[in-house]
Amino acid sequence: MFAESVPVVEVGSVPPDGYLLDVREDDEWAAGHAPDAVHVPLSRLAELAGEVPQDRQVYVVCRVGGRSAQAVQALNQAGWQAANVAGGMQAWALSGRAMVSETGEAPRVA
Template identity: 90%
Template sequence: MFGESVPVVDVGSVPPDGYLLDVREDDEWAAGHAPEAVHVPLGRLAERAGEIPKDRQVYVVCRVGGRSAQAVQALNEAGWQAANVAGGMQAWALSGREMVSESGDRPHVA
């Protein structure tokens, strides 16, 4: 769908101190997300893009990778260095990477 224009990295390649941008909806975020991730729903990306640093690599994640690929394409076309996290939060959870929930309940991918 996005071809060569969207760089992709696997979950294991996202460094612990990497800038992880989660573009899922509020309910998905609340159910479970990476502890240090920054939440900007895809629908609000254009209005909040100024909050995203341009001086470092941005790793973008959604549930499985479709929305994050859209975000990566838009960000890269506007001058950011962004990469799509392959498999999204489903792959993140399956790989055993740390997750938290907003409710304090056991985090999960919604």
């Protein structure tokens, strides 16, 4: 539904020092996320967008890619340079990229 208007990058193309914006809900974030990701739930993105840098590429991730596509579309229309991480945190976990949790349990994609 967003394929034509939303730039997409594969998980492996997200650089280790890239700005990774996770737009999942609090419980999903707590269960498992990338160690250096920044958490702003999609429902609060309009309110907190000013905290997202506009001077560098932003990589946006959610569980599988739908919410992050919405975020990328909104950010790009407002002047950011954002791309959707294909497959979301499910693809991130499957690719073996680092994850941490806030629960004390092994990180997982909720």
